[in-house]
Amino acid sequence: MVHWWTRNIVDPGKLPLLLALLAFVITFLVTRCITRLIRAGRGPFHDVSAGGQHVHHVVPGVVLMLAGGFGAVAAGTDSWVGATTAVVFGIGAGLVLDEFALILYLHDVYWSEQGRRSVEAVVLTAAIAGTLLTGFLPFGVNGAGPVERLVRYNLVLTVLANLVVVLVALVKGKYVMAVFGVLLPPVALVGALRLARPDSLWARWLYKRWPKVRARAERRAERHDARWNSVGRRMSNILAGPPNDER
Numbered sequence: 001m002v003h004w005w006t007r008n009i010v011d012p013g014k015l016p017l018l019l020a021l022l023a024f025v026i027t028f029l030v031t032r033c034i035t036r037l038i039r040a041g042r043g044p045f046h047d048v049s050a051g052g053q054h055v056h057h058v059v060p061g062v063v064l065m066l067a068g069g070f071g072a073v074a075a076g077t078d079s080w081v082g083a084t085t086a087v088v089f090g091i092g093a094g095l096v097l098d099e100f101a102l103i104l105y106l107h108d109v110y111w112s113e114q115g116r117r118s119v120e121a122v123v124l125t126a127a128i129a130g131t132l133l134t135g136f137l138p139f140g141v142n143g144a145g146p147v148e149r150l151v152r153y154n155l156v157l158t159v160l161a162n163l164v165v166v167l168v169a170l171v172k173g174k175y176v177m178a179v180f181g182v183l184l185p186p187v188a189l190v191g192a193l194r195l196a197r198p199d200s201l202w203a204r205w206l207y208k209r210w211p212k213v214r215a216r217a218e219r220r221a222e223r224h225d226a227r228w229n230s231v232g233r234r235m236s237n238i239l240a241g242p243p244n245d246e247r
Contacts, residue, residue, distance in 0.1 A: 014133055016072065016086035021129045023090025024097075028122050031057060031098045036241050039111065058102060061095025064088050097122045113243050116236055120175050127182035131159060158185075168192040173200030176232070197221050 009015055037043040048055045068089025075081035100121040101109045109115045162185045169178040169191035181188020195217040196202035207214035 016082050017129065017133055019083055020068075020086040020090035020093070021126065021133060023087045024094045024129070025126055027091045027094025028098050031095060032241070035098075035110070039241065056099055056102060056108070057095045058099040061092045061099075064092025065096060066092075068092055093125070094122075097125060111241065111243055115243070119236065120179065123179050124175075124182070127179055128163075131163075131182055162188060165189055165192045168202075171196075171200065172202040173197030195220055 009018060034045050038045050038047060048057075068085045068087070068091075071085035072082055072089060075085055096103075098118055099110065100118040101115045102118075104117055105114055110118070162181070165185065165188045166178045166181050169181055169188050172191065172194070173196055174191035174194070177187050177191030181191060195213070196207070198207070198214060198218045198221055203214060203217060207217060
């Protein structure tokens with residue numbers, strides 16, 4: 001176990017990434033719990049205001065991201081300072097992406113349907129960071145022979161190709177398949193090959209030239225939503241909390 005930790009985490013310099021990812025996920029989960037308690041009027045927590053202005057937690061998140069990011073660049077990855085700044089950056093990133101929808105729509109949509117984009121951004125970011133942690137940084141391993149280096153370079157190419165497929169699935173509006181496809185490439189491939197959702201960027205760019213294809217996409221989206229929307233909504237409500245119009 002110690003040999004695996006040294007060879008795959010310490011030698012490639014992945015320890016700051018691991019600490020940042022853990023801090024990011026824990027911060028998001030804790031923040032969601034606190035905001036739901038505030039919404040329900042339970043516990044000692046309450047909204048923070050300054051001069052009558054509500055201060056969103058994206059504000060301290062940006063400050064922490066800047067401090068952690070610049071601190072990590074200055075400190076490098078080979079000291080306890082680098083590990084500490086990685087944790088600070090992860091905490092800031094968790095606070096910022098928990099309000100990703102606020103940045104995207106320039107409006108407080110935290111407890112609305114649009115606010116679910118924040119959860120999708122967090123899950124996608126965590127999945128990509130997990131992929132980086134497990135195999136995308138193969139360099140700097142001491143004592144790696146030619147065969148092992150070839151395997152690691154092939155792994156890098158595979159991950160890059162999968163990220164391209166994930167981006168195609170995202171553009172096609174297949175958000176859930178893109179998120180799971182980061183760790184399960186066949187899922188992303190299916191999402192990239194299937195018809196795009198009619199409200200996606202892909203459909204707006206290409207399907208306006210082919211009305212028959214757009215009509216097929218609309219029919220498929222209706223069948224899919226009728227079958228899976230209720231299941232996906234329940235799962236999303238568990239993680240993100242129900243929107244105001246469903247409370």
